[in-house]
Amino acid sequence: QTVVTQEPSFSVSPGGTVTLTCGLSSGSVSTSYFPSWLQQTPGQAPRTLIYSTNTRSSGVPDRFSGSILGNKAALTITGAQADDECDYYCVLYMGSGVWVFGGGTKLTVL
Amino acid sequence: QVQLQESGPGLVKPSETLSLTCTVSGGSISDYHWSWIRQPPGRGLEWIGYVYYNGDTKYNPSLKSRVTISIDTSKDQFSLKVTSVTAADTAVYYCARYDKWLRDFDYWGQGTLVSVSS
Numbered sequence: 001q002t003v004v005t006q007e008p009s010f011s012v013s014p015g016g017t018v019t020l021t022c023g024l025s026s027g028s029v030s031t032s033y034f035p036s037w038l039q040q041t042p043g044q045a046p047r048t049l050i051y052s053t054n055t056r057s058s059g060v061p062d063r064f065s066g067s068i069l070g071n072k073a074a075l076t077i078t079g080a081q082a083d084d085e086c087d088y089y090c091v092l093y094m095g096s097g098v099w100v101f102g103g104g105t106k107l108t109v110l
Numbered sequence: 111q112v113q114l115q116e117s118g119p120g121l122v123k124p125s126e127t128l129s130l131t132c133t134v135s136g137g138s139i140s141d142y143h144w145s146w147i148r149q150p151p152g153r154g155l156e157w158i159g160y161v162y163y164n165g166d167t168k169y170n171p172s173l174k175s176r177v178t179i180s181i182d183t184s185k186d187q188f189s190l191k192v193t194s195v196t197a198a199d200t201a202v203y204y205c206a207r208y209d210k211w212l213r214d215f216d217y218w219g220q221g222t223l224v225s226v227s228s
Binding site for chain 1: 145147154155156157160168170171172204212213214215216218219220221
């Protein structure tokens with residue numbers, strides 16, 4: 001089964017910009033995979049930040065943006081804030097009604 | 111506002127069957143995919159499968175042999191069964207709605223921890 005890859009951890013300075021990526025163990029991510037990005041704080045259910053590659057969910061600040069960079073989906077956070085420190089997951093539609101989550105990225109803001 | 115609520119036993123013995131129900135309120139159960147997703151303690155998310163409102167199902171190939179998801183539209187509920195559980199099935203289980211038009215898991219339950227232990 002294809003593995004969806006994410007950086008296990010990433011660090012960003014307050015006010016800085018960070019780009020998290022979501023790739024495939026084999027092949028390239030395109031818009032046809034309808035990548036979504038979810039944010040999860042400890043003890044809470046995930047919530048969608050970005051869906052269909054680059055559409056922000058209602059109420060999500062515009063400092064969160066999604067794109068395709070090269071052969072991966074990407075989540076860019078500009079002007080990082082302390083409460084952005086949490087886990088981020090991507091999920092890809094693999095076709096035939098199957099979705100696969102990435103392993104998640106733990107973002108530290110320091 | 112759509113709300114999802116998981117319910118079911120928090121402890122299941124090894125080799126037995128895990129059963130959970132998700133109750134949907136505040137919106138129609140029709141025309142959406144209803145998924146189960148789990149998260150072992152300290153680990154990432156895993157998509158288990160979905161049931162469409164018409165009863166069609168699709169499962170994660172790695173779990174397919176042990177999983178059944180069903181729906182009861184008259185009760186606005188859908189359910190998950192996982193047979194022959196082991197400690198590896200210990201996880202927080204989430205139910206979630208997938209909007210096929212937006213391509214988004216747009217509503218989630220709060221999650222319920224199921225531990226597999228004798």
